[in-house]
Amino acid sequence: MEKEIAIKARNISKTFHISEDSHNTVKHRLFNLFNPPRSREVPALKSLSLEIKKGECIGLLGRNGSGKSTLVKLLAGVYPTDSGYVNIKGSTMLMNLGVGMSHELTARENIYVSGSVLGLKIKEVDALFDKIVSFAELEEFIDTKIKFFSSGMVARLGFSIAVNAGADVMFLDEIFAVGDAKFQEKAVKVFESSWIEGRTVILVSHSMETIRQYCHRAAYMKKGELKYFGDTGTAIDMYLADNQ
Amino acid sequence: MINQITLPKAFYSNKLERLWLLAKIEFKLRYYENNLGLLWALLKPLMDVAIYYIVFKTILKTDLEAFASYLFVGLILWNFFLESTAGTIQILQTKKYLYEYSNMNKLEIYISTLLSNSIGFFFNLVMFILFFNFVEADSYGLSALNLWIIPIFINLFILSLGLSFILSSIYIFAKDITQIWQVFTSGLFFLSPIFYKFSLFTEALPNFEYINPVAGIIINARNVLMYQQLPNMELFIFDFGYAFFVLFLGLIMLNKLGAKAAEKL
Numbered sequence: 001m002e003k004e005i006a007i008k009a010r011n012i013s014k015t016f017h018i019s020e021d022s023h024n025t026v027k028h029r030l031f032n033l034f035n036p037p038r039s040r041e042v043p044a045l046k047s048l049s050l051e052i053k054k055g056e057c058i059g060l061l062g063r064n065g066s067g068k069s070t071l072v073k074l075l076a077g078v079y080p081t082d083s084g085y086v087n088i089k090g091s092t093m094l095m096n097l098g099v100g101m102s103h104e105l106t107a108r109e110n111i112y113v114s115g116s117v118l119g120l121k122i123k124e125v126d127a128l129f130d131k132i133v134s135f136a137e138l139e140e141f142i143d144t145k146i147k148f149f150s151s152g153m154v155a156r157l158g159f160s161i162a163v164n165a166g167a168d169v170m171f172l173d174e175i176f177a178v179g180d181a182k183f184q185e186k187a188v189k190v191f192e193s194s195w196i197e198g199r200t201v202i203l204v205s206h207s208m209e210t211i212r213q214y215c216h217r218a219a220y221m222k223k224g225e226l227k228y229f230g231d232t233g234t235a236i237d238m239y240l241a242d243n244q
Numbered sequence: 245m246i247n248q249i250t251l252p253k254a255f256y257s258n259k260l261e262r263l264w265l266l267a268k269i270e271f272k273l274r275y276y277e278n279n280l281g282l283l284w285a286l287l288k289p290l291m292d293v294a295i296y297y298i299v300f301k302t303i304l305k306t307d308l309e310a311f312a313s314y315l316f317v318g319l320i321l322w323n324f325f326l327e328s329t330a331g332t333i334q335i336l337q338t339k340k341y342l343y344e345y346s347n348m349n350k351l352e353i354y355i356s357t358l359l360s361n362s363i364g365f366f367f368n369l370v371m372f373i374l375f376f377n378f379v380e381a382d383s384y385g386l387s388a389l390n391l392w393i394i395p396i397f398i399n400l401f402i403l404s405l406g407l408s409f410i411l412s413s414i415y416i417f418a419k420d421i422t423q424i425w426q427v428f429t430s431g432l433f434f435l436s437p438i439f440y441k442f443s444l445f446t447e448a449l450p451n452f453e454y455i456n457p458v459a460g461i462i463i464n465a466r467n468v469l470m471y472q473q474l475p476n477m478e479l480f481i482f483d484f485g486y487a488f489f490v491l492f493l494g495l496i497m498l499n500k501l502g503a504k505a506a507e508k509l
Contacts, residue, residue: 029418100346119258
């Protein structure tokens with residue numbers, strides 16, 4: 001059975017140029033015209049290709065600094081790639097801790113803005129509104145600016161928007177570290193429910209349990225290279241071996 | 245407040261809804277946060293007019309007729325220009341939350357912010373029309389020619405949008421563009437016929453209205469709003485060309501430099 005391809009990446013790579021002194025002003029650039037800033041190149045991601053089919057849940061494994069987050073940002077189109085291309089079908093959403101929201105806006109406004117950015121119409125957000133608020137357990141703080149929220153509350157709101165509004169392709173970067181034990185339980189339950197069906201999910205996590213349970217395939221990364229992409233169990237074994 | 249919006253049928257596409265939603269929130273953030281609220285949006289141009297009126301009419305004895313209205317038109321257009329260029333230099337930083345976590349088009353962020361400024365301009369324009377017709381003594385009154393302000397404003401909108409693209413893209417790599425633009429615009433303010441006679445302006449700086457696009461827009465806006473004349477067509481078409489050129493340049497810069505905003509800011 002041939003499924004539609006949701007994400008197709010060909011030979012993508014990314015190198016960060018980290019300059020040691022900040023050439024961040026016109027003045028500084030003019031005065032140092034013949035003395036260009038020394039910059040260090042950090043190859044975050046070496047040439048890499050992958051294809052993810054629609055409706056798949058992919059686990060992404062690797063130690064800190066292995067390029068997981070960079071890969072996710074490249075795939076989501078947040079960073080431009082240095083080489084190659086990424087093709088994505090549908091709207092995308094990248095989620096990690098408490099993001100995609102303005103701290104100057106209230107919870108209500110953030111829900112509408114995020115919902116709209118994710119491709120929903122105002123009426124659809126209206127319909128989902130109560131569900132989002134009650135899932136995030138923020139009924140009393142709807143019209144409070146989220147800068148007055150605790151980090152846990154912000155993260156819960158972000159998670160709730162992502163779960164209820166959702167995009168076609170979701171990148172979830174370490175989201176299970178959100179909230180207290182009770183909320184975490186609820187968050188994991190989402191994956192058990194039918195929510196995951198029909199969506200393409202890329203899950204970055206250090207929780208082997210979650211990945212083993214919900215991911216159809218998994219990728220293992222090391223030092224900016226994709227070492228393995230395929231069977232979930234094999235990827236987890238490789239990751240655990242690397243951690244020894 | 246926001247969930248009570250009823251939108252006209254034409255707004256069914258999600259993109260237009262989103263632009264309008266973002267513009268409204270932006271507008272609300274700017275004006276409802278302070279104690280005077282929307283009143284402040286209306287009061288500001290009046291206070292500006294009052295200050296310049298005292299300086300140039302009472303102290304310097306300018307002989308322009310309907311001087312308060314003359315100032316009014318110049319100042320509201322200038323304020324829109326300033327808010328939409330200087331006010332948006334850091335837009336890629338302040339609105340990072342919108343594009344950093346989804347594949348939302350950055351253009352929408354700019355357009356919604358300028359739309360929010362346009363709401364402010366619209367209020368100012370209404371104030372001007374009321375002022376011109378009911379307070380101003382030397383008024384010619386309303387006329388169908390006033391409607392020409394719409395394309396003239398669109399011209400200013402395109403020009404400001406283009407400059408906003410350029411400035412905010414530069415900001416990613418050179419933060420002091422904020423200060424540079426501040427100096428540049430304060431020069432441009434004095435080189436635009438806002439508070440002195442247009443004839444003095446052309447005498448001293450012949451053809452300068454073709455270099456400074458804001459000058460042409462202000463001149464034409466006065467023609468259609470105050471003097472019941474058609475806009476100076478040559479200048480009108482030239483300024484549109486100017487604006488589209490700036491917009492084109494801005495789009496190139498935004499594509500080249502703006503793409504790096506997420507990682508550099």
